[in-house]
Amino acid sequence: MIQFEHLHKSYGEGREAHEVLHDINLDIRKGEVFGILGSSGAGKSTLVRCINLLERPTKGRVVIDGQDVTGASGARLAGLRSSIGMIFQNFSLFQQRTVLRNITFPLELNHVPKKEREARAEQLLDMVGLAGYGDRYPSQLSGGQQQRVAIARALANNPSIMLCDEATSALDSTTTVQILDLLRRINREMDVTMVVITHSLPVARSICDRVAMIDGGRIVEEGETEALFANPQSDILKALIASANAQNTRRADDAVEADTTNSEVK
Ligand SMILES: Nc1ncnc2c1ncn2[C@@H]1O[C@H](COP(=O)(O)OP(=O)(O)O)[C@@H](O)[C@H]1O
Ligand SMILES: [Mg+2]
Numbered sequence: 001m002i003q004f005e006h007l008h009k010s011y012g013e014g015r016e017a018h019e020v021l022h023d024i025n026l027d028i029r030k031g032e033v034f035g036i037l038g039s040s041g042a043g044k045s046t047l048v049r050c051i052n053l054l055e056r057p058t059k060g061r062v063v064i065d066g067q068d069v070t071g072a073s074g075a076r077l078a079g080l081r082s083s084i085g086m087i088f089q090n091f092s093l094f095q096q097r098t099v100l101r102n103i104t105f106p107l108e109l110n111h112v113p114k115k116e117r118e119a120r121a122e123q124l125l126d127m128v129g130l131a132g133y134g135d136r137y138p139s140q141l142s143g144g145q146q147q148r149v150a151i152a153r154a155l156a157n158n159p160s161i162m163l164c165d166e167a168t169s170a171l172d173s174t175t176t177v178q179i180l181d182l183l184r185r186i187n188r189e190m191d192v193t194m195v196v197i198t199h200s201l202p203v204a205r206s207i208c209d210r211v212a213m214i215d216g217g218r219i220v221e222e223g224e225t226e227a228l229f230a231n232p233q234s235d236i237l238k239a240l241i242a243s244a245n246a247q248n249t250r251r252a253d254d255a256v257e258a259d260t261t262n263s264e265v266k
């Protein structure tokens with residue numbers, strides 16, 4: 001349902017031009033959670049921002065539900081954007097607006113009547129586990145709660161696609177698990193196709209049906225999550241898996257050490 005066809009993206013013009021995405025070809029299926037995994041600067045955000053045209057591809061096409069959207073402008077662009085929700089690492093909430101008015105914001109843009117948009121916001125707050133928080137301000141909430149508000153806001157217009165750009169990278173591990181569970185539930189219950197950008201192997205592993213590994217602006221491999229991680233082909237993914245395994249071993253060693261220390265105290 002989301003297709004990239006020979007997509008290139010350069011920043012800058014003329015002699016300053018610098019290509020950051022090279023010949024990207026990718027099919028993201030309707031209803032799946034698709035991961036874009038890669039290290040910092042690989043081109044993940046640029047790629048995903050080409051879906052809602054926050055960035056314009058320099059060459060190639062973006063096709064959504066069979067429609068070439070690459071050149072969309074005006075009402076068509078507005079329609080495209082309102083059918084795609086997006087959340088970010090830093091939550092990007094309006095600090096001067098209450099939680100409720102953050103969530104009603106996209107509905108205001110679409111001229112939904114006040115009663116209706118507030119009812120919708122209350123319903124979304126309930127869905128993300130924040131019923132009763134409508135009158136608070138973002139600064140009065142924890143990071144995990146702020147991301148829940150951002151998720152509710154992203155869902156206000158009933159999007160068919162949600163883009164998550166490092167959505168859990170600013171959160172601790174317990175909160176990360178809770179937010180990933182919520183995203184998974186939204187994917188299943190609301191039939192929202194999710195594109196999840198992450199630099200984290202555990203995040204990709206825990207939520208994605210399929211994953212594409214991106215390095216230096218190129219897709220270096222892709223596949224079903226478990227199969228891909230069980231049999232990585234690219235050096236970069238092999239290295240990422242080795243480093244995650246080493247971390248796990250260290251954690252296990254620490255746990256054993258802590259255990260031994262405890263028993264010595266006894
Ligand atoms: N607005 C921009 N102008 C110029 N270069 C940019 C811009 N945004 C990103 N880049 C460059 O494009 C490359 C890919 O960046 P980005 O898509 O943000 O990577 P990632 O999300 O994987 O960290 C980087 O080299 C970055 O410096
Ligand atoms: Mg990024």
